[in-house]
Every structure is written in C-alpha cells, then in structure tokens.
Amino acid sequence: MSPTTRESRGPRMIDVARLAGVSHQSVSRVVNGSGGVSPDIRDRVERAVAQLRYRRHPAARALATNRTFSIGVVSFGLAQYGPSEALAGIAREAQEAGYSTSLTSLLDVDVDSMAAAVGHLVDDSVDGIIVLAPVDAALTAMAGVEVHVPLVLFYPGAHAHEQRVVTDEVQGAELATTHLLDLGHPTVHHISGPAGWLGTSARVAGWRRALEARGIHPPAIVEGDWTAAGGAACAAQLATRTEVSAVFAANDQMALGAIKTLNDAGRKVPDDVSVVGFDDIPGSEYFRPPLTTVRFDFAEAGRRAAHHIFELIAGGRPGPAGPVLPELIVRGSARHHPLTVIEQTDEQRRNP
Template sequence: MADVAALAGVSGQTVSRVANNRSNVDATTRARVRAAMRELGYRPNGAARALRNGEFRGIGVIVFELSTFGTTRVLDEIATAATGRGYAVNLMPVLDINQRAVNDAFTRLSAQAVDGVIILIEAYLLDEAGVQLPHGLPVVIVDSSAHYDYPVVDTDQFDGARQAVVHLLELGHRTVHHVGGPRTSYPAAHRRRGWEQTLLAAGRELPEIHFGDWTAQSGYEAGCLLAADPSVTAVFAANDQMALGVLRALHEHQREVPAQVSVVGFDDMEESAHFWPPLTTIRQSFADLGRHSVESLLTILAAGEPQPIAVPTELVVRSSTAPPG
C-alpha cells in the first residue's frame, strides 16, 4: 500500500479509501491510484479487511449427498445467488452424518473464515443420531427437518405429491401406486406423506410402497414389480429419475404408457420433457430454493429474523398420463 501511495503521489489513507471503494475520493485521484495498483500488481488483503470489518464475505455449505440431482441443482443456485450478492462459497462435504463429522465440518468452515452456513443434508439422521449443530455461526437448513431453531427453506414437498395424486385420481384411476425415495430422506418422507394422506382423504386403497434410492435403476426394479400386477394403472414416482426406470420396466413388460398405466414424476428435470412418452411431473424451483436460502442467511447476518419458507410446486402435464384404459 505504501508503494502504491508513493507511485500515485497520495497518502496511504487515500489508497485505503480507494481499495475499500469509499466515495470520498475524487475521480481523478481514484483513477491515478487504480493505475498505480495495476502497475505494481497490488491487491487488497481480503483477510485483513475481514478482520477489520468483521465480515468475511464467505458462505459455507455443508452437504451430504453430492451426487443427487436435487442437491447439485440447489448447490448451483446457492453459488449463483451468493456470487450475485458478492459472497464466495466454501463447500464442505460430510461423508457420514454423526456428531463428530458435523462438528469437524463446522470447525473447518470456521477456519476458512465464513460468515454463516447453509446445511443441505436431507437425511433423517440429522435428527435421529442426536446430532446437535454447534453454536457460533448463523445457520440456514435446506430440505431437512424443522426440529431445529434455525430457519428452514424447503420445497412444498407435501403439496407437490398431493397435486400428483389428485391429477391421477381426477383422470379416473381408482388408486395410485408409489415408488418412494430413501427411507432416511426428508423430501422423500414429505412426498410419501402427501401421497398417503391424499389417497386416504379420497377414501381410496393405500397400496404397498416400493422404496428406491433416487436412481433410475431402483425405479426400474420397482417398476418390474408393478408391471407384473395387472391391477396397477397409475404410478407416482418420488423423482423423475426413478420414473424413468418405471417407464422402461413398463415398456419391457408390454404395459403401454399411458394407455394402460399412467406415470407421474417429481422434479421436472430438463430431460423429463424428452422421455418417451414425455413425463408428467411436479416442477420444483431449485432457483427459488437456492435464492431463498442465501437471502435467509444474509437476513440473519443483518440481524434480521427470517421466516421458514416453503417454495411452491407446480404440476406439469405431459403425455405419460391419461384416463385408465
């Protein structure tokens, strides 16, 4: 900074004002200082600025399942929203959900100087293992339990499942079979509950659930069992990838979709419009989920009190559903 000041012919305090984008420097002087910075290769010390201002401009994200479609999309949107607000994102994968792993993740994020943490861990184990979140950092939880005293941002999973089931019942199907997500997943549990309660409220038979693991392979395996049952005319899969596996299984068993069996997914991933037949599904806004999680955390950092947010879902009707044949 002293070298920049000497080259530009100004005081060190003026260089500091320019480096921190203060307004009390005239345009000519600012341009001369910036030119000196470029010539000398000077960059402001972000760590020193953070210590001085008490703000690191960093957001930590703790995540459990990096490979799932929903997680990768939400991470992408969190990064986009954070960058747009001038924050860097530090990603901290957790390989196993237990107290030590979560504590280690918080400790490492604290060492990397973040202002707050977004937790993207969908598993029940966050509660069932008795995991307590360490104090000292502002926290927002995405797609998980509301059992913590932190803001929760989630898709309205229950209503999305309700829309899927209502659509199939209104087409005339007597009941709806369900290919569920993992038993340990909060989103899967909410979708399963929406499916179950909607059928019960309509006075319909509640079929046995076939559990998958979000993959097309697990959907295919469940689909083979469903295809072998001639009474099955409607299937709601908890995500589009499992719905893809169900479609393949029905095709291999000569069960025409939608003439004999209707199929609905959840997510509205980009490829779903190009399945054969194009998939009727529940659209959830990953952009809104990522944006709201970042905005909730920034609200906490500004000493505000964000409220829990349920991002609405939307039924997208395509060619994989029809009245029963």
C-alpha cells in the same frame, strides 16, 4: 533489486498511499467506499490503485474485520439433479454479493460426518453456512452442533422456519397424486425414495394427504433408492398386480426404471398403467412416453438460500424465506383410468 522478499506478492496498501501521497488510511477509505474522502484524494488514490494494480489482501482484511466474505456449503449427493442445480444458484448469488463459496462435500450422511463437515467450515471461518444435504441426519446433527454462524438448511418439506429454505415437496407430491386421482384412478401406488431422506418423507406425506383427502386408504409403499435400477426393481412388485393402474414415483429416475419394468411385463404405460415422476430432469420430456412430472426451480431455491444467509449475516432477522412452489408438468405418461369415462375437459389429448 530487492532479494527474494516480497516475491510474487502484489503491492500493499502502504505502497499505494505513498504513491498517492496520502496516508494508508485514506487508501482504505477509498478502497472500501466508506465515504468521508475529498474528491481530490479519492482521485489520486484511484489513480495510484490503477497504476500499481493494487488488490486488497483478503486474509489481512479477514484478520482485521473478523469476516471472510465467504459462505460454506455442505453438500451431499451432488450427482443428483436438485442439489447440483441448487449449488449453481448459490454460487451465482454469492458471487453477485461479493462472497466466495466454499464447498464441502459429504461422503456419508451420518451425524458424525455432518458435524465434521460443519466443523470444517467453521474452522475456515466462513461467515455463513448452507446445508444442502436434505437428509434426516442433517437435521439431528444440526440440532446437536452449536454453531455461532448463520446457518440455513435446505428443507424439502412444508414447514417454514427461519433457518430453512423450503421446497414444498409435500405439495408437489400432492399435485402429482391428485392429478392421477383426477384421471379416474381408484388409488395411486407410491414408489418412494430411500428412508433417511427428508424428500422421501415429504413426498410420502403429500401422496398420503392427497389420497386421504378423497377418503382413500393409502396402499403399501414400495421403497426405492432414487436410481432407475431401484425404480425398476420396485415396479417389479407392482407389475404383477393387475389392479394397480397408477404409480407415483418419488423421482424421475425411478419413474424411468419403473416404466421400463412395467412395459416389459406387458403393462403398457400409459395405456394400462399411468406413471408420474418428480423433478423434471433434463430429458424427461423425451422419455417414452414423455414423463408427466413435478418441477421445482432448485436454482431459485439456491439463490434464496444464499440471499437469506446474507440477510442473516448482515444481522437482520428476516422472516422465513417463502417456499419454492412446485409445478405439475403434464406430458404423456399418465392417462385416465382405462375403465373410467372422464369428462372431455381433460388435458390428455395428445394422440387423438
């Protein structure tokens, strides 16, 4: 009948030790699997642990080891498809490795917020940090902040780097653009993401590269904001110009909005204008027309980021994680150019 002391707190290691008739140190060895314990003692300890339902105290452990077995994630735009998938991948990988995942979400992506978020995580003594905020500010903020903790950045570009998990979105954009070019379109117009996002520049770069590879001068970019409404507004600028026959939108949401605007303006997709999106969001297959788009396995990217962090934490010097590669998903929103005869080897035979 002890008083309120130890109220609702579980048994301690020393309790287990007493019950098993060993030192608390032996209990520690068994619990942590450090080895060097005789089968007899191990058995007694395990029995006692089970009987008392002993669980080790993470704070005490963290205090003694100076490790928390948790990683921090700085995220922005969780509502977006890519980031939320990636987060799920991270959490999953972390769980399997015995780490917990601490989430910090950003309200703004200016350098100050970024630094504050990272500082927050550092204050929480996380063992590693994953920055899931693919914006320019993240890069500059990270350059300025000194962090004594392994840190990995999601980077939607082409350049591998020890501190980055790369989704090769320039290649993805190139795939999309080349696909349209292969369909005979003389050029491809681009509805880009908003400035300040790494994905925006990467996709612009890929689009431009594909064009220039064929000696085509890239037309002016129309800048959207990732939303369907933004895509619709952008497309309004394109819809009046009868020479535009192919549009590459930097994400599926904008593609969706663009398609609506184009159709409403009498420029039928895909008959008059072809549209290719980016992301392969759920449901894009059921758009009208079904959206031709570029898919990335963001969950896989998340898993790689977590895995990479663990290697860093373990003190390894892993090479840059391999880039996550895009896949072109051909559906119905892009067809050959109306005035172009194309060889019959193409894949566009859906509506004979």
